[in-house]
Amino acid sequence: xxxxxxxxxxxxxxxxxxxxxxxxxxxxxxxxxxxxxxxxxxxxxxxxxxxxxxxxxxxxxxxxxxxxxxxxxxxxxxxxxxxxxxxxxxxxxxxxxxxxxxxxxxxxxxxxxxxxxxxxxxxxxxxxxxxxxxxxxxxxxxxxxxxxxxxxxxxxxxxxxxxxxxxxxxxxxxxxxxxxxxxxxxxxxxxxxxxxxxxxxxxxxxxxxxxxxxxxxxxxxxxxxxxx
Amino acid sequence: xxxxxxxxxxxxxxxxxxxxxxxxxxxxxxxxxxxxxxxxxxxxxxxxxxxxxxxxxxxxxxxxxxxxxxxxxxxxxxxx
Numbered sequence: 033x034x035x036x037x038x039x040x041x042x043x044x045x046x047x048x049x050x051x052x053x054x055x056x057x058x059x060x061x062x063x064x065x066x067x068x069x070x071x072x073x074x075x076x077x078x079x080x081x082x083x084x085x086x087x088x089x090x091x092x093x094x095x096x097x098x099x100x101x102x103x104x105x106x107x108x109x110x111x112x113x114x115x116x117x118x119x120x121x122x123x124x125x126x127x128x129x130x131x132x133x134x135x136x137x138x139x140x141x142x143x144x145x146x147x148x149x150x151x152x153x154x155x156x157x158x159x160x161x162x163x164x165x166x167x168x169x170x171x172x173x174x175x176x177x178x179x180x181x182x183x184x185x186x187x188x189x190x191x192x193x194x195x196x197x198x199x200x201x202x203x204x205x206x207x208x209x210x211x212x213x214x215x216x217x218x219x220x221x222x223x224x225x226x227x228x229x230x231x232x233x234x235x236x237x238x239x240x241x242x243x244x245x246x247x248x249x250x251x252x253x254x255x256x257x258x259x260x
Numbered sequence: 261x262x263x264x265x266x267x268x269x270x271x272x273x274x275x276x277x278x279x280x281x282x283x284x285x286x287x288x289x290x291x292x293x294x295x296x297x298x299x300x301x302x303x304x305x306x307x308x309x310x311x312x313x314x315x316x317x318x319x320x321x322x323x324x325x326x327x328x329x330x331x332x333x334x335x336x337x338x339x340x
Contacts, residue, residue, distance in 0.1 A: 090326055097323070126326065133328040140277050180274060180329060206275075 033060045034253040036246070037074030039104070039120075041066040041095050045082035046117065046229060053229040054078065057246035069099040075253045076113040076157070077104055079120025081173075081227060091134065091176050092122035105129060113157035113249050114221045118174055121213075121223035130216055130223045131189070132181030137174065138206025146238040147172040147204055147226050149197040149212050156219040159196055161248040167200065168241035172212075172226040177205040179214070179225070189214060196222060262311035268325045268332045269300035311336040 036059040038051045051061045062074050066084075071077070084095035095101060101123070108114045108129050116124040124130045137143060148169055151162040162168070181189070186209060189195050197213035205225070213224035228242030270276050276298045283297040303324055305316050316334055325332040 089323070093323065093326065125328070131328075133326055135274065135329060136277050138275065138277050140281055182273075182328075 033058070034076070034250050034257075035060045035062050035072075035074045036249070037062045037064045037071055037077045039064045039066060039077065039079050039100055041082070041084035041098060043083040043086055044080050044119070046080040046227065047082070049227075050078045050080040050117065050229040053232040053242060054246050056232050057243055057250060059246065059250055064100055066095070066098040066100050069103045071100075071103055071107060076249050077107070077115075078229075079104075079114065079116040079123050080229070081118030081120060084119055084123065087119075087176075090122075090126065091119060092124075092126040095119075095123045096126040101127060108216075108221050111218065111220050113252060115158050115245065115249070116221075116223045117227055117229060118177070118225055121225055122176065124221060124223045129221050130214055131185050132179055132214070134176050134225070135178045135180050136176050137178050137204075142173070142175040143177070143204040144173040145171070145204065147199060147212075148201045149226060150200045151197050153193045153196045153215065155193065156196060156215045156222055156248075157252040158215075158222040158245050158248050160251060161244040168197075168231075168244070169239040170226045170228050170231040170242050171238065172199075172204050174205060174225055177207060177225040179207040179211040181208065192217060197224065197226075262307045262309070263337050264305045264307065264311050264313060264316040264334060265337050266303040266305065266316065266320045266324050266332050266334050267300060268303065268320075268330050270298065270329060271331055274329045 036054040040047045054061050122134045151166045154162050196215050198210040199212050203210050215222050228245040231237035231239050231242035279298040320332050
């Protein structure tokens with residue numbers, strides 16, 4: 033069974049839901065601790081949402097230097113699948129594992145609602161379950177979710193198919209080019225501002241669409257094991 | 261003790277909604293001649309010994325400013 037690690041930083045909120053989502057999808061979940069650099073043999077890592085280190089300085093800026101992040105950054109550069117959700121996306125940008133940055137919502141309001149996304153790239157470890165153009169519904173909840181990057185970086189992201197999901201039927205935070213999720217060039221690192229881990233059960237979520245991210249990485253890991 | 265001050269500002273091309281909100285509030289104070297307001301962060305670093313500008317620059321590069329969206333200026337100030 034593939035092992036998915038879920039990191040807890042001081043101030044993480046959604047680590048429990050991320051672990052639950054991974055478990056429901058059929059993974060063995062390993063809880064990772066920010067101060068412990070050991071990844072305990074996991075095959076993939078989720079950086080959950082929340083307010084790591086109180087969001088002091090900039091969101092994700094201090095988490096980037098957590099002992100566990102140094103190991104995760106090396107593993108990510110070596111091809112390990114890593115998904116950063118919300119605060120996790122901010123941490124991945126601060127760690128330079130993804131380009132650009134996430135800034136204060138343009139209207140300055142915290143936004144918490146169910147949000148439609150259009151999936152634009154299924155060639156990542158975390159999105160192979162989706163078809164391109166598929167519309168999904170997941171919760172979004174952020175105060176600093178406005179993605180920015182310089183024009184050259186944005187054009188490169190578009191040209192390389194690195195924009196994985198866009199907001200549709202309304203942009204909740206003013207994000208440039210309606211960007212909701214991006215991937216690195218290799219496709220193993222995904223940053224997503226909305227919360228797939230909150231859309232995995234009918235009782236509490238607006239859909240079950242979030243499961244696709246977790247089943248994608250499990251398929252990716254199984255395929256990699258079969259090929260090895 | 262020696263102090264180094266680092267002023268971190270959003271790059272000019274990055275929208276500063278916080279500064280805009282302040283600018284939009286100014287007319288309510290009767291201030292109508294302000295074209296724009298931008299908000300940054302001032303960081304004071306006190307060294308135990310002499311001010312180490314290189315060290316402070318390293319801190320600023322690695323942690324205090326995100327070069328994707330922010331610029332910074334750095335200077336030694338006289339101890340108060």
